[in-house]
Amino acid sequence: MTTNEQLVIKAIAGNEAAFIELMKMYKIDLYKTGLSFFKNEEEALEAIQEVTYRAYKSIRKIKEPAYFKTWLMRIMINYCQDQLKKKKREVLNEDYIQAQGVSESHSALEIEDVLQSLDSRSRELLTLKYLHGLKIKEIAYAMDCPEGTIKTWLHKALQEMRSKFSEEGEN
Structure with missing residues (x-):
């Protein structure tokens, strides 16, 4: 089991410090994803905040700690797509x-x-x-x-x- 998986297990158990550490590890990936959808730094940063909140609220739903990054990126992609649908524009x-x-x-x-x-x-x-x-x-x-x-x-x-x-x- 990797260190990341151990952090995920701790975060699932309610350890806020572990959750914060995980978010720090993936903030660049989240930012790149936000930028790839919005082409706007402000919107990408706002997306990170919203995704962090959503991930924190639903961290207990993770079934496989090894797929935390995939789960987190999925939340970001879904958020970005929802925002773009609202704006009726898609940019890459x-x-x-x-x-x-x-x-x-x-x-x-x-x-x-x-x-x-x-x-x-x-x-x-x-x-x-x-x-x-x-x-x-x-x-x-x-x-x-x-x-x-x-x-x-x-x-x-x-x-x-x-x-x-x-x-x-x-x-």
Whole structure:
């Protein structure tokens, strides 16, 4: 059992110091996620505050301490998506775009347009896999789906992204 898992177990048991330590460990990941959705430092920081509160309120619901980061990122992604739905806009961070391994021959606007045209599940999968570096197993756990399903969805999302780029190249 890792030190992180031990901290999670303590936090689940009500140890506030352990919870604070965990939040400090993942604040950069949370911030990057907030920025990737909002492209705004203030909104990203507000998201961290809200997610910290939500995580604190529901920490006892964690079933697997090893997946704390996945659980926490899921809360952040859900919060960000809810906020964007309210604002009726979706924007992505340049880091996310570069994490997709897309050729640099496309402008940032072209890449953003293609990503915006993908469905929310595809964008979410690509965020978890490439921005946060989660493994297929962790994504499957977070989304409560079989690993094979996640692999299929991820493959389809990447294929769709590539086909949209090749369509743009033909125009």
